[in-house]
Amino acid sequence: MRAFVAPPHRSLLMTDPRIDLKSPWIAFALAFLIPGAGHLYQGRTFKGLLYMTCILGTFSYGLALGQGHVVYRPTHSSVTNYYGYYAQALVGLPAIPALVQSRRYEPPPMRTEVRNPDHRDSLETEKRDVLEAPLAASFSGRIDSITPAGQRIQGETTGRLALEPAGDNGRAVRGTFAGTLPDGTPVELVLAGPLRIGPKVCASENVRPGEGPPEFSGSRRYLRCEIIDPADDRSIGKLEGTVPRAFWNWFGVPPSSAALDDFNRRLGKVLELALVCTWIAGLLNLLAIWDAVEGPAYGYGDQPPQLEAGAARSLSASGRSPVAAEGSHPRDGQPARVSPAERKD
Amino acid sequence: MPPVLGVDMNVTWQLVPLAAVISLVYSASRYESSERILRRAGRLFLTILGFMAAVFVLLLVLSFGL
Numbered sequence: 001m002r003a004f005v006a007p008p009h010r011s012l013l014m015t016d017p018r019i020d021l022k023s024p025w026i027a028f029a030l031a032f033l034i035p036g037a038g039h040l041y042q043g044r045t046f047k048g049l050l051y052m053t054c055i056l057g058t059f060s061y062g063l064a065l066g067q068g069h070v071v072y073r074p075t076h077s078s079v080t081n082y083y084g085y086y087a088q089a090l091v092g093l094p095a096i097p098a099l100v101q102s103r104r105y106e107p108p109p110m111r112t113e114v115r116n117p118d119h120r121d122s123l124e125t126e127k128r129d130v131l132e133a134p135l136a137a138s139f140s141g142r143i144d145s146i147t148p149a150g151q152r153i154q155g156e157t158t159g160r161l162a163l164e165p166a167g168d169n170g171r172a173v174r175g176t177f178a179g180t181l182p183d184g185t186p187v188e189l190v191l192a193g194p195l196r197i198g199p200k201v202c203a204s205e206n207v208r209p210g211e212g213p214p215e216f217s218g219s220r221r222y223l224r225c226e227i228i229d230p231a232d233d234r235s236i237g238k239l240e241g242t243v244p245r246a247f248w249n250w251f252g253v254p255p256s257s258a259a260l261d262d263f264n265r266r267l268g269k270v271l272e273l274a275l276v277c278t279w280i281a282g283l284l285n286l287l288a289i290w291d292a293v294e295g296p297a298y299g300y301g302d303q304p305p306q307l308e309a310g311a312a313r314s315l316s317a318s319g320r321s322p323v324a325a326e327g328s329h330p331r332d333g334q335p336a337r338v339s340p341a342e343r344k345d
Numbered sequence: 346m347p348p349v350l351g352v353d354m355n356v357t358w359q360l361v362p363l364a365a366v367i368s369l370v371y372s373a374s375r376y377e378s379s380e381r382i383l384r385r386a387g388r389l390f391l392t393i394l395g396f397m398a399a400v401f402v403l404l405l406v407l408s409f410g411l
Binding site for chain 1: 366369374377382
């Protein structure tokens with residue numbers, strides 16, 4: 001009976017001697033973080049660019065189809081709902097922000113406490129109407145006010161808003177607004193009192209919460225504030241509209257169930273297609289990562305087909321690579337080279 | 346949504362570039378030679394399209410008269 005001898009490490013690798021894999025661990029890390037980067041590191045430019053174009057292109061296409069709202073890590077629900085994100089995460093860096101965003105959106109202690117489907121909605125309600133820090137931003141919306149002189153100011157307006165917390169844990173504010181009406185009339189207002197404002201970190205919210213059809217937006221943040229008469233702090237009207245929400249405060253953030261309903265209503269089948277594109281991109285990168293670490297599965301590709309077919313059969317029978325099975329591994333001495341005349345596809 | 350994304354056309358057409366991408370990446374993970382990768386990817390792409398067309402025809406026949 002023959003004693004078992006463990007094969008040398010390199011013999012386990014399906015590597016043609018003409019392919020320099022350099023450090024497989026570095027290649028693995030690079031290939032995971034940026035599809036194709038592992039191959040570029042190894043000097044396999046054609047394949048690196050091919051993987052990069054195909055995988056990142058598919059992922060970006062899916063992201064664009066889903067208007068940036070298809071890559072997020074669910075913060076509640078069963079494990080099976082995470083599968084989609086697991087597939088997307090294989091693309092590496094482009095999907096990793098979603099992990100950070102889920103933490104920003106819902107800190108870990110909350111995660112374990114509540115796991116009901118409406119949790120995100122209640123969470124957003126809690127974070128609503130709170131100004132965390134001074135806000136200076138462009139504003140667009142409606143103004144409805146009566147000046148101390150009795151003149152009515154009403155209509156669409158755009159301008160610059162500056163607010164800062166003034167007590168009640170950021171629910172009361174004080175600030176100013178300087179803008180213009182559509183006819184070009186300049187307006188300068190003093191703002192104060194209780195504030196209504198959308199959450200800072202939010203995938204998408206209804207920016208028209210009053211009457212009429214809802215209008216969801218991720219890149220805008222709803223805001224409503226009282227206009228006061230600076231002489232006696234009496235409320236003389238209101239300013240209602242939106243301010244911009246920074247890209248990193250909506251991208252990759254888990255949507256509330258109301259926002260999810262809105263995506264489904266607006267995008268329909270396109271949302272499904274967008275998800276599928278991002279999942280496929282992640283799963284394809286698995287092949288690219290494997291190729292960066294182990295080399296191509298069937299060898300270099302210049303062997304005649306019958307040789308490869310036999311090698312593939314012996315591979316499935318013995319668990320070795322086709323290259324090694326044909327005696328082309330460096331350990332075996334001579335690579336299986338063929339003359340150009342023998343090469344056929 | 347920008348028209349360049351082609352969301353107005355039938356979703357089935359979106360599967361064509363998806364099949365091309367899958368063929369290219371799969372073939373690239375099998376071989377190293379660029380010529381071999383492209384040739385094999387082309388063949389795989391046509392196989393996938395042929396399979397999809399066959400399924401389409403089958404469903405068309407089965408749903409005939411419905």
